[in-house]
Amino acid sequence: MENRMTRFGAAALALAFLAACGGGDTDGPDAGAAGLTGSIEIDGSSTVFPVAAAVAEEFQIANPDTRVTVAYSGTGGGFQRFCAGETDMSNASRPIRDSEAQACHDAGVDFTELNVGWDGLSVLANPDNEFLQCLTVGELNQIWEPNSTVTTWQDVRDEWPAEEISLYGPGTDSGTFDYFTETINGEGGASRADYQASEDDNILVQGIAGDTYSLGYFGYAYYAENSDILKLVAVDGGEGCVLPSDETIQDGTYAPLSRPLYVYVRHSALERPAVRAYVEFMLGNATEIVPSTGYSALSAEQYAEQMRAIAEAAGGAS
Amino acid sequence: MTTEPMGRAPAAFHRRRHLKGAAFAVFALLATLVGVVALGILLVDVTMDGLSAVDWDFITAFASRLPERAGIKAALAGSIWILGLTALVAFPLSVAAAIYLEEYAPKNWFTRLIQLNIANLAGVPSIVYGILGLTVFVRAMGLERSIISGALTLSILILPVIVMAAQEAIRAVPNSIREAAYGLGATRWQVVRHQVLPMAMPGILTGTILALSRAVGETAPLIMVGAVGFIAFTPSGLGDRFTVLPLQIYDWISRPQDEFHALAAAGIIVLLALLLTMNAAAIILRNRYQKRL
Amino acid sequence: MAQADPSLSQSRAGNTTTAGSASIAGPAALASRRNRDFKERLIGAVLFVCAAVSTLVTVGIVGVLLGESLLFFREVSVVDFLTDTRWTPLFQDPHFGILPLASGSFLVAAGAALIAIPVGLLTAIFLSEYAGPRLRGALKPLLEILAGIPTVVYGYFALTFITPILRYFVPSTDVFNAAAGAIVVGIMIIPTVASLSEDALRAVPEALRQGAYGLGATKMEVATRVVVPGALSGIVASFILGISRAIGETMAVTIASGNMANLTLNPLESIQTMTSYIVQVSKGDTPHGTIEYQTLFAVGLTLFVITLLMNVLSQWVLARFREEYE
Numbered sequence: 001m002e003n004r005m006t007r008f009g010a011a012a013l014a015l016a017f018l019a020a021c022g023g024g025d026t027d028g029p030d031a032g033a034a035g036l037t038g039s040i041e042i043d044g045s046s047t048v049f050p051v052a053a054a055v056a057e058e059f060q061i062a063n064p065d066t067r068v069t070v071a072y073s074g075t076g077g078g079f080q081r082f083c084a085g086e087t088d089m090s091n092a093s094r095p096i097r098d099s100e101a102q103a104c105h106d107a108g109v110d111f112t113e114l115n116v117g118w119d120g121l122s123v124l125a126n127p128d129n130e131f132l133q134c135l136t137v138g139e140l141n142q143i144w145e146p147n148s149t150v151t152t153w154q155d156v157r158d159e160w161p162a163e164e165i166s167l168y169g170p171g172t173d174s175g176t177f178d179y180f181t182e183t184i185n186g187e188g189g190a191s192r193a194d195y196q197a198s199e200d201d202n203i204l205v206q207g208i209a210g211d212t213y214s215l216g217y218f219g220y221a222y223y224a225e226n227s228d229i230l231k232l233v234a235v236d237g238g239e240g241c242v243l244p245s246d247e248t249i250q251d252g253t254y255a256p257l258s259r260p261l262y263v264y265v266r267h268s269a270l271e272r273p274a275v276r277a278y279v280e281f282m283l284g285n286a287t288e289i290v291p292s293t294g295y296s297a298l299s300a301e302q303y304a305e306q307m308r309a310i311a312e313a314a315g316g317a318s
Numbered sequence: 319m320t321t322e323p324m325g326r327a328p329a330a331f332h333r334r335r336h337l338k339g340a341a342f343a344v345f346a347l348l349a350t351l352v353g354v355v356a357l358g359i360l361l362v363d364v365t366m367d368g369l370s371a372v373d374w375d376f377i378t379a380f381a382s383r384l385p386e387r388a389g390i391k392a393a394l395a396g397s398i399w400i401l402g403l404t405a406l407v408a409f410p411l412s413v414a415a416a417i418y419l420e421e422y423a424p425k426n427w428f429t430r431l432i433q434l435n436i437a438n439l440a441g442v443p444s445i446v447y448g449i450l451g452l453t454v455f456v457r458a459m460g461l462e463r464s465i466i467s468g469a470l471t472l473s474i475l476i477l478p479v480i481v482m483a484a485q486e487a488i489r490a491v492p493n494s495i496r497e498a499a500y501g502l503g504a505t506r507w508q509v510v511r512h513q514v515l516p517m518a519m520p521g522i523l524t525g526t527i528l529a530l531s532r533a534v535g536e537t538a539p540l541i542m543v544g545a546v547g548f549i550a551f552t553p554s555g556l557g558d559r560f561t562v563l564p565l566q567i568y569d570w571i572s573r574p575q576d577e578f579h580a581l582a583a584a585g586i587i588v589l590l591a592l593l594l595t596m597n598a599a600a601i602i603l604r605n606r607y608q609k610r611l
Numbered sequence: 612m613a614q615a616d617p618s619l620s621q622s623r624a625g626n627t628t629t630a631g632s633a634s635i636a637g638p639a640a641l642a643s644r645r646n647r648d649f650k651e652r653l654i655g656a657v658l659f660v661c662a663a664v665s666t667l668v669t670v671g672i673v674g675v676l677l678g679e680s681l682l683f684f685r686e687v688s689v690v691d692f693l694t695d696t697r698w699t700p701l702f703q704d705p706h707f708g709i710l711p712l713a714s715g716s717f718l719v720a721a722g723a724a725l726i727a728i729p730v731g732l733l734t735a736i737f738l739s740e741y742a743g744p745r746l747r748g749a750l751k752p753l754l755e756i757l758a759g760i761p762t763v764v765y766g767y768f769a770l771t772f773i774t775p776i777l778r779y780f781v782p783s784t785d786v787f788n789a790a791a792g793a794i795v796v797g798i799m800i801i802p803t804v805a806s807l808s809e810d811a812l813r814a815v816p817e818a819l820r821q822g823a824y825g826l827g828a829t830k831m832e833v834a835t836r837v838v839v840p841g842a843l844s845g846i847v848a849s850f851i852l853g854i855s856r857a858i859g860e861t862m863a864v865t866i867a868s869g870n871m872a873n874l875t876l877n878p879l880e881s882i883q884t885m886t887s888y889i890v891q892v893s894k895g896d897t898p899h900g901t902i903e904y905q906t907l908f909a910v911g912l913t914l915f916v917i918t919l920l921m922n923v924l925s926q927w928v929l930a931r932f933r934e935e936y937e
Binding site for chain 3: 335336338339342343345346347349350352353354356357359360363364367410411412414415417418419422423431432435436437438439441442443444445446447448449450452453454474477478481505506507528531532534535536537538541542564567568571572579582583586589590593594597601
């Protein structure tokens with residue numbers, strides 16, 4: 001009796017493990033039609049993440065035997081891994097800094113910079129907030145500067161209610177934070193600290209949507225996905241109030257809060273067919289995928305031009 | 319009634335005392351029901367939110383930015399991998415430790431230290447194990463954010479739980495059996511292997527399964543050593559990146575759209591079904607065991 | 612650990628007697644006995660190593676936490692860490708005061724205790740003193756299920772069910788608030804308090820109850836004036852353990868209670884606990900070697916020390932104030 005129990009237990013454990021192995025084998029090595037295999041490792045900006053995740057999703061549907069991992073450590077954290085050769089591509093919501101490029105260079109990592117789309121950094125409020133339509137860059141600075149004394153809406157403009165502003169913004173690791181603080185507060189990283197900070201834009205959406213007197217900022221993409229539960233605030237950069245839209249972001253009238261999005265590709269990774277195919281897939285389908293994530297795409301021509309640059313870089317690498 | 323200390327009290331006083339007693343009984347029953355009702359509401363809430371999203375496509379599809387296309391394939395496979403690997407590491411290690419403590423250990427300060435230490439480890443918050451896993455497995459040992467890092471972290475997390483359950487099961491084996499075997503000239507290991515372990519095994523397995531179900535439900539340590547981001551493949555080796563059900567559920571919870579909340583609820587239903595299956599296995603084992611004794 | 616496994620996966624109990632008797636009745640070759648002794652000692656050594664792994668884990672935890680924390684405390688004085696009322700390590704004007712995080716953790720733990728202690732204790736009293744074996748047999752597994760539900764599920768429940776209810780009654784409640792976290796953490800630790808308290812109540816000998824009944828006490832009087840005082844050490848220990856678990860709880864509060872280090876006692880405001888700070892930082896993958904990275908360990912160390920002290924305290928209460936019945 002005891003023996004049977006022992007054997008049963010052992011068998012159960014063995015089964016659990018076999019099942020585990022089976023789980024991994026469901027996509028056998030011979031499943032894909034294209035026959036493309038290999039792993040691709042991507043990290044970087046959380047702002048670019050939706051684009052990268054969407055490309056990865058579609059790419060893997062077309063090539064089921066490839067394994068694409070997309071993480072979002074932030075632009076800075078991403079470059080750190082990229083220049084250590086740990087990732088094949090790094091997403092960034094700002095151009096690479098000289099110091100970062102130097103680190104890459106020192107480590108022997110050559111790369112090509114791709115501009116995959118444009119992002120309008122949007123300022124957001126709750127749809128129930130009726131008085132707020134537009135903020136000037138000065139007012140934004142007043143609200144967000146380090147040690148800001150603004151606690152209620154009345155502190156911003158006298159005619160506004162004395163309701164407490166609850167602030168939401170990205171965490172300090174994100175490129176969005178760097179970008180916003182640099183443009184609005186004049187120095188990257190300079191910001192008041194008493195606000196809800198999260199690397200996860202979804203949490204910010206939840207917060208702003210649930211709070212009538214809230215104010216927050218993050219990428220236009222997340223606004224586009226949640227336009228029904230958020231209210232867009234126009235920004236006056238000195239030329240009058242402008243709402244972000246695909247057009248105003250790309251033609252630069254939505255200033256100063258619009259910026260290009262980048263993907264950096266390591267040249268030595270391009271030697272791997274999977275990575276090369278991925279990059280080509282990304283540029284080839286960007287005009288469709290990028291808008292579906294809420295960002296503004298470039299023209300087909302501009303993507304084709306970058307495709308040529310990649311072909312050149314790959315040629316140089318092999 | 320003559321020994322009644324409050325014998326002078328009138329009948330009304332007694333009635334009040336008994337009324338108070340009855341009220342207290344009802345009150346205690348209601349309090350007991352708080353937990354049960356909370357469990358019921360939670361299960362109903364999750365089921366109502368998520369049941370309609372649970373179907374075969376949901377099980378066999380990868381994560382997606384489009385809620386209608388999203389599924390838990392990678393997460394479910396990851397959870398099963400983690401379950402198997404954690405069992406493989408934690409079970410032998412913990413049972414060996416329990417055997418040592420119950421059957422071999424001399425009664426000295428070091429044994430007491432190990433024992434005290436195991437009790438305290440069981441109370442360490444799981445996120446602290448995450449910090450340990452991140453520093454030791456992911457970084458120092460260079461295992462990266464891989465499935466083996468996750469399994470090792472969870473193994474040490476549930477180690478004290480299995481050790482204590484195994485010790486209890488071993489302790490429950492009557493001493494007469496050991497003495498009889500020793501009397502026949504068996505060595506210590508022969509006694510352990512052929513007498514003690516077979517008898518203690520159902521209890522040990524019950525404890526192990528319960529501990530493993532805790533590992534399957536853990537989120538916090540795996541946020542630190544596991545994957546964040548987008549993963550649409552099932553693991554095929556120890557070094558692969560991975561996601562598990564609780565991580566996928568957490569990812570969906572933190573999205574603002576209701577469609578993703580429904581997916582989170584659907585993921586929870588699958589996770590709870592997995593856990594209930596494991597618990598049922600443990601209860602069946604325990605019942606068979608108890609009948610035998 | 613590799614050697615223990617085959618011994619479990621195959622059972623050869625049928626061979627026991629043969630193996631055992633062979634070594635006695637057989638020709639008892641000295642070499643084979645020495646061989647056997649060696650094997651025995653080797654097995655003992657391997658088992659010892661496995662048992663010692665647990666101490667290694669502790670050494671690892673303490674070493675890892677202390678190592679990086681020491682680097683942290685080279686930059687930030689311990690006094691600042693313990694007294695500064697601002698926690699803004701990731702900003703340009705960094706402050707490293709643990710108080711806002713600690714207050715967040717304690718706010719949640721206090722709210723959870725407010726729910727779990729009375730409910731858990733009454734549940735224990737009901738199960739031990741009132742419920743018949745049938746009812747008890749039906750209720751206990753339900754509580755076990757409650758204890759086995761993953762914390763991420765409680766987080767979902769708090770965010771999508773509890774918070775909307777709170778906001779219905781008090782519209783100014785933040786979307787992420789301490790109260791929702793506290794409520795679900797309270798529910799979560801009811802089983803801890805109930806089951807440990809029940810063990811203590813049941814350990815009180817029947818004779819004491821019978822004696823009190825003999826004096827004409829009602830059931831409630833027996834329960835509250837005889838059994839509960841008799842089991843007090845175990846009950847208090849269960850409270851302390853429950854609170855310690857509440858402080859260490861991570862996912863439910865991370866999901867439901869927010870990410871804003873906030874020195875407040877208002878449960879309807881957004882807060883950040885020590886545990887959810889650790890999650891926030893590790894999600895952002897802060898580069899190591901930086902002071903931001905080290906905060907992870909300083910906060911982890913604080914959390915570890917607090918929960919360890921509470922666990923030791925509960926063991927001490929249990930041992931020191933135990934009523935000996937025998």
